[in-house]
Amino acid sequence: MSGAVAVGARDSEPVAHEAILEARGVTKQFGGLTAVKDVYFSIPRTAIVSIIGPNGAGKTTFFNLLTGLYKPTEGAISFDGDEITGSRPDQITARGVARTFQNIRLFGTMSAVENVMVGQHARMRAGLFGSILRTPRVRREEREVREKARETLSYVGLKPQVHDQLATNLAYGDQRRVEIARALASDPKLLLLDEPTAGMNPQESDELTQFMRRLRDDRQVSILLIEHDMKVVMGVSEQITVLDHGEKISEGQPQAVRADPRVIEAYLGKQESERQH
Amino acid sequence: MSTPAASAPVRRGRMPNLELPQKAQLPVAIAFVVLLIILPFFFAPGGSVMNNLVLAAAYAVMALGLNIIVGFAGLLDLGYVAFYAIGAYAMGYGGSLFLSELTGDKGFAVFVSGPAAELPGVHMNFLLILVLAIVLTTVAGMVIGLPTLRLRGDYIAIVTLAFGEIIGRIAINGDEIRLGNFQLTAGRQGITPVDKVQLPGLERFTSLDLRAWYWLALALAVLVLLVNFRLRDSRLGRAWIALREDEVAAASMGVPLVKTKLLAYGTGAAFGGMSGAFLASYTNTVNADQFQFSFSIFILAMVILGGLASIWGVVLGAIVLSVINNYLIPDVLNSVPQRLGLDFDLTEVTAGIFGFMLVIMMVLRPEGLLPERRRKLELEEGIGSDDAVYEARMA
Ligand SMILES: Nc1ncnc2c1ncn2[C@@H]1O[C@H](COP(=O)(O)OP(=O)(O)O)[C@@H](O)[C@H]1O
Ligand SMILES: [Mg+2]
Numbered sequence: 187m188s189g190a191v192a193v194g195a196r197d198s199e200p201v202a203h204e205a206i207l208e209a210r211g212v213t214k215q216f217g218g219l220t221a222v223k224d225v226y227f228s229i230p231r232t233a234i235v236s237i238i239g240p241n242g243a244g245k246t247t248f249f250n251l252l253t254g255l256y257k258p259t260e261g262a263i264s265f266d267g268d269e270i271t272g273s274r275p276d277q278i279t280a281r282g283v284a285r286t287f288q289n290i291r292l293f294g295t296m297s298a299v300e301n302v303m304v305g306q307h308a309r310m311r312a313g314l315f316g317s318i319l320r321t322p323r324v325r326r327e328e329r330e331v332r333e334k335a336r337e338t339l340s341y342v343g344l345k346p347q348v349h350d351q352l353a354t355n356l357a358y359g360d361q362r363r364v365e366i367a368r369a370l371a372s373d374p375k376l377l378l379l380d381e382p383t384a385g386m387n388p389q390e391s392d393e394l395t396q397f398m399r400r401l402r403d404d405r406q407v408s409i410l411l412i413e414h415d416m417k418v419v420m421g422v423s424e425q426i427t428v429l430d431h432g433e434k435i436s437e438g439q440p441q442a443v444r445a446d447p448r449v450i451e452a453y454l455g456k457q458e459s460e461r462q463h
Numbered sequence: 464m465s466t467p468a469a470s471a472p473v474r475r476g477r478m479p480n481l482e483l484p485q486k487a488q489l490p491v492a493i494a495f496v497v498l499l500i501i502l503p504f505f506f507a508p509g510g511s512v513m514n515n516l517v518l519a520a521a522y523a524v525m526a527l528g529l530n531i532i533v534g535f536a537g538l539l540d541l542g543y544v545a546f547y548a549i550g551a552y553a554m555g556y557g558g559s560l561f562l563s564e565l566t567g568d569k570g571f572a573v574f575v576s577g578p579a580a581e582l583p584g585v586h587m588n589f590l591l592i593l594v595l596a597i598v599l600t601t602v603a604g605m606v607i608g609l610p611t612l613r614l615r616g617d618y619i620a621i622v623t624l625a626f627g628e629i630i631g632r633i634a635i636n637g638d639e640i641r642l643g644n645f646q647l648t649a650g651r652q653g654i655t656p657v658d659k660v661q662l663p664g665l666e667r668f669t670s671l672d673l674r675a676w677y678w679l680a681l682a683l684a685v686l687v688l689l690v691n692f693r694l695r696d697s698r699l700g701r702a703w704i705a706l707r708e709d710e711v712a713a714a715s716m717g718v719p720l721v722k723t724k725l726l727a728y729g730t731g732a733a734f735g736g737m738s739g740a741f742l743a744s745y746t747n748t749v750n751a752d753q754f755q756f757s758f759s760i761f762i763l764a765m766v767i768l769g770g771l772a773s774i775w776g777v778v779l780g781a782i783v784l785s786v787i788n789n790y791l792i793p794d795v796l797n798s799v800p801q802r803l804g805l806d807f808d809l810t811e812v813t814a815g816i817f818g819f820m821l822v823i824m825m826v827l828r829p830e831g832l833l834p835e836r837r838r839k840l841e842l843e844e845g846i847g848s849d850d851a852v853y854e855a856r857m858a
Contacts (some may be wrong), residue, residue, distance in 0.1 A: 253715055279717035291712040294707050295837035308717030310698045314726055317697035318690050325698070331698075335676045352840070373719055 206231045206376050207252065207283075214247055214432075221247040223432040229376065229408050231460045234398055236411040239429035240452060245412045246288055248429070249378055252410075253285050254278040260326070266375060280308040284374035284448045286365040288381045292353040298364045299349050302335035303323070305371030335371060342367045342397070359390050370401075376408045377401070383415050391415055396421050415447035420444065428452065499681055500706060503674040513673035515790050520680035521738050523781035524855030526765040527687040527774070528734025533763065534835070535700060536727035537707030539620040542607065543762050546600045546732045548634050548754040550739020552648065553596035555749035557604035557660035560584040564644040577667055579658050589660045589744070603630075604732025605725045611720055627759050634751035653750030660744050668744075676745055683741065684778075687734045691774045694730070703727055704837065757814045760790065764817050768824055770831025771838050779832055783857025788813060 205228040214222040222244040229235050237245050250256040251265060256277040262271045270278050284305070286323055293301050310331060316324045322408040339349050342363045353364060362382060379398075395418050401407050413419045413439060419426060419440070426443040428436040430452040436443050443449055506512040525547065532540045555561050563570070563583035565578025570579040574588035587595075595780045607626045610620040633640070648654075660679060661666045668675045702723045705713035714720050743749045761784065769780025797809045809816070824831070830839045 218500070255711060255715065274719065275714040276717045276719040279715060285715055287712065287715075291709055293708045293712065295708060295840045296701070296704060302699060304701050304713070304718070305716050307698060307702055312698040314694075314699060314730065317699055320693055328697070347475060373472050 204230055205230060207263070207265050207410075209248075209252065209263045210246070210257045210261055212251055212263060214244075214251055214256055215259045218433050222251065222258075224427075225429070225432075225434050227427060227434065227437075229410055230424070232402055232406050232408050233424045234402055234411065234422050235425040235427065236413055236423040237427045237429060238413065238416075238419055243429040245429055245431040246380055247432075249285060249380055249410075249412065252278075252341040253283060253376065279372055279374075282373070282375035283378065284369035284372045284376070285378035286362075286369050286380055286382060288384070290361050290365055292361055292365055292368070295352040297350045297352055298339055298344060298356065298360075298367075299332065299335045301353055301364055302338055302367045302371045303331050304330050305368035306334065308372050335367075338367045338371055339364065342370070343393070358385050362386070370407075371406075374407060376410065378410045378412075380412045381414060382411070383413060383418055388404065388417075391418055394418070398422055481831075486695075496685060500678070503677055508674050509670075511790070511794070513677060515786060517673055517676045517680050518784045519785035519788050520677060520684045521742050521745070522762065522765065522785045523684045524680070524687050524738040524741075525735050525762050526769070526777045526781040527684070528731045528738070529762050530691060530731075530766050530772065530774070530777045531694065531734075532727050532731035533766055534777065534838075535695065535707070536703040536724060538608075538724060538727060539616065539623070540609065540728075540731070541620045541624035541756075541759050541763065542630070543623075543731075543735055543759040544754050544756065545603060545607065545627045545630035546735025547742070547758060549600050549603050549741040550596040550736030550741075551743035551749045551753070552654075553599055553736065554592050554657060554740040555649075555654040556743065557585050557587040557592040557595055558589070559654050559656065559749075560651070561649060561654045562645075564646075566610075568666050574663065575658075575661055579661070579667070586658055589662055589740075592740050593737055596740040597733045598738025600732040600739075601729040603736075604728040604730075607732075608678050608728030609724050610726055615741070624759070627756060629669075631751070631754045631756070635756050636657045637751070647678050648751060649749070651751050653752075654743075655746045655748040655750070657744050657747050657749060659747075670747070680741060680745075687737075688774065688778065690730070690734075691777075695774065699723070699726060708856075720811035760814065761817060764821055767821060768832060769799070770834045773831055773833050773835035773838065776831050776833030776835065783832075784817070787816075792816065807842055 198209055207229045209225055209227040210229075212222060212225045213220065225248065227248075237248065239245055247256065249257050253365055254270070254273050254277070257272055265278070265281055265283060268281070270281065270283075273281075293304065296304070312324045312327055324353065332365045334347055336346070339344065344360055344363050344367065345415060348360060353361060356364065362385075366379070366382070386394065398409055398411070399422065402409060411419070411423065411434075423440055425438065426436075426440055427434060428443060428446075428449050435448045435452060438446075502516065503513060506516075525543070528546070529540065529543050532538050532543075558579075560583055562585045566583055566585060568583050570581065570583045570586060572586045573591055575586045579586045607623060611622045614622060628629055634648050635650055638646060638650035638652065640647040658667075659670070660676070662679070665675075668679075702713065702718045705716065706720060706723055710720060730837075765779050765780035767780070768784060769778065770776030792809050792813055799809045800807050800809060828834075830842050
């Protein structure tokens with residue numbers, strides 16, 4: 187059945203709700219600089235897709251637009267069928283988008299468990315008075331949230347011995363894991379990972395690749411990945427989008443993108459100019 | 464690879480680490496509170512020691528309130544005196560002759576007995592006044608908080624300082640602000656006398672026996688202490704720490720910044736108002752001269768001296784500074800400059816002394832007397848928020 191629909195999918199809008207996230211003509215300017223320019227982009231449900239591009243291409247800025255940290259100068263973004271253009275980051279998180287950061291941004295003075303508990307904020311209900319009175323419901327919620335935090339930490343591969351260590355004292359790879367756990371704690375439908383393998387050794391990168399697939403299959407999470415490691419990108423992505431100078435210059439399946447002359451030029455040109463410096 | 468030990472800061476070891484082990488905390492806390500409850504039996508009921516105890520407890524309530532704003536949520540509030548003022552005026556309006564022109568000779572009494580019920584003006588039971596003070600200061604706290612929501616660090620300090628000054632000015636000039644028969648404040652002349660506290664089922668407090676005042680102040684302090692502990696270890700407390708450390712990450716994890724900050728401002732302000740209402744009744748006056756910037760610094764100094772966000776530290780800071788301010792400086796050391804041949808009293812330079820103490824503290828032990836574990840880390844290892852661009856803070 188799905189095969190038959192696929193043929194006509196281009197023209198028939200009604201079936202189109204297969205996309206979990208859709209960006210339409212999104213532009214972001216910082217003063218005179220256009221960091222993201224008129225990008226149309228969508229993520230199929232429970233797919234793993236990647237954005238690649240040279241440094242400064244606008245990838246992180248695009249993430250910040252999707253998660254509400256920046257407001258688009260132009261264009262619109264919808265998630266799971268609803269407009270989220272201009273929504274606050276916490277509202278977008280509550281709807282089911284979670285992310286990690288290119289430079290790890292854990293809460294350093296909190297333990298790994300506490301970090302992941304913060305990640306569940308949007309899924310918790312305890313208010314001011316409930317917390318002061320510590321009602322049975324609040325107690326139960328605290329206990330469940332703490333348990334779920336430990337489960338999530340174990341799920342991303344953090345050893346139980348280090349669950350209660352302060353985030354700053356964790357090894358680099360473990361900090362990356364905790365950040366992913368913190369994002370997963372909000373039960374996202376879409377997970378955005380910004381260069382998650384930066385600083386990892388090849389074995390750790392492999393593990394992460396496996397992990398992303400497992401995550402998608404176990405929890406039906408869609409994943410959007412920004413990644414420099416081509417082995418990871420080519421191995422895991424169903425679709426790759428290439429940004430250069432804020433513009434989408436190519437999009438498609440890994441093999442097609444890899445062979446696209448514009449992509450090769452963007453990367454080679456980059457290397458060329460780096461060589462000259 | 465650098466081990467944690469290798470990067471251990473130099474500062475550690477200069478002074479002993481006074482943090483209690485987790486298990487010892489509850490028994491020690493209970494013993495401490497019990498000691499505080501029986502303390503009045505060792506002193507004259509109307510003497511100066513009791514007076515100092517009452518003031519220390521009332522200031523501890525304020526310091527713990529400010530700790531929620533500055534310590535937990537990291538919002539540097541330099542205008543906390545505003546809540547003292549608003550709480551005090553709640554008492555002034557609700558328990559004195561001040562509004563007698565509005566009420567006429569008959570007065571307006573709510574759940575009070577004795578002579579006060581017959582007097583002109585409004586005379587409400589102290590519990591109702593507390594509720595009034597809490598409501599007014601919570602609203603004021605949020606209103607003051609609103610314009611600071613987009614701001615960071617130093618700018619929050621400036622805006623809150625300005626609000627404290629505005630409230631102080633209004634208090635001073637309020638005797639000129641009239642609406643028909645209603646006069647906003649009594650200015651520098653002050654509202655006096657103020658009703659003594661009356662609680663349901665108890666006799667009205669008197670100025671001869673300060674023990675009742677002390678136990679009430681202690682009850683308020685224990686209440687705010689409990690609130691501090693419970694909020695610290697809650698969803699909200701974690702959200703405060705998260706946004707104190709990194710607003711961008713906190714918002715991205717689902718913490719609504721506006722709501723979370725306003726809850727800190729509102730909760731912290733409410734305790735300032737409670738203590739303000741109490742102090743107005745205890746000191747028997749609501750005088751605009753009490754509401755000055757130096758008072759904000761006085762309370763802030765308690766929080767910093769004890770250790771930002773450290774609940775027991777803040778209690779200690781409040782006791783130490785209260786005793787220095789109300790006993791050591793005026794009663795013990797006041798004449799020292801004159802004996803040295805200098806022409807001033809020590810009470811005239813109180814603010815300077817506290818400023819000096821803060822400087823010394825910042826140099827020797829910036830994390831405070833009883834440091835909070837997280838704050839210590841932030842100071843020693845430079846963990847904390849950076850100023851990433853973030854547009855959607857308000858929205
Ligand atoms: N907050 C900001 N203010 C001004 N310029 C920015 C800001 N964020 C990113 N930029 C600029 O936008 C461009 C794209 O940056 P970024 O999205 O971080 O690229 P990438 O993640 O692809 O390496 C860069 O030129 C960067 O300097
Ligand atoms: Mg980037």
